[in-house]
Amino acid sequence: METRRVMRDPREESGLRLAYMGDAVFEIHIRRWLMEQSLLPVGALHKASIDFVKASAQASFYHLIEDRLTEAEAAVMRRGRNAKSGMVPRKADINDYRKATGLEALMGFLYLKGEEKRIEEVMGWIFESTQIGSEEETQS
Template identity: 50%
Template sequence: MTHYGEIFSLPGEEIKKPEEIPGLALAYIGDTVWDLIIRRHLLAQNEMKPDRLHKRATAYVRAKAQADVAHHLLPELTEEERSVMRRGRNAKSGSVPKNADISEYRMATGFESLLGYLYLKNRHERILELAERSIAWLDERLSKERNGPA
């Protein structure tokens, strides 16, 4: 019996193979994966006030940031990963958040789809590898935005 995404799965729960799951459903779980990684990252920086945690997390999880990360990571992705990202990016959703344009939103959805896919394939090391690169890149960008160019 194969269990996909074994971390946090309840005994006896079976889901489809990640290859058979639609892009938006992969993005649904990938959004949570990214959110958890970012929350853990912020706690590791000793940020403990909930209002500041929320404000800082928003800079990482908003559609524009995720779309920028997706573009940044694209050259490093395998063909399989690019395909999953494309599948998520091209999925038609019913709505677009008011704070993102359609191209950013779709690219962010592709990024979330990739994380969801990797999570369900139990490729946690790959998720952390991509997250480490993404967060380092975002941290540098956010620092420049706060402090201005060096």
């Protein structure tokens, strides 16, 4: 019988490890939301998802949600933002890249804690700020 390793307490994970997980969590929520919102073909879905997951967009989402977080969540987001990855972003401003890492760290933290409802709430704030629905209606 295969034994499954137990994850460490998310509070003990580095900001970068949390961001590693959070990158996937954020992207899957974006992709699901885009599919729920429209019948765009795959190529357009891909382009739309890139517009959400690029560092500049995530940095704007960082600012959008930072005042709505609990003290603990804000601390995790700051820890991710301040983490030193040793990598230089190729297509992003370093400040945007760090804020994007902070947002991803928060998503990873919430996911590893099993707080799917809270992830949905935070993502809801992000989705409320978008214009995809109104843009598609004007193109019809």
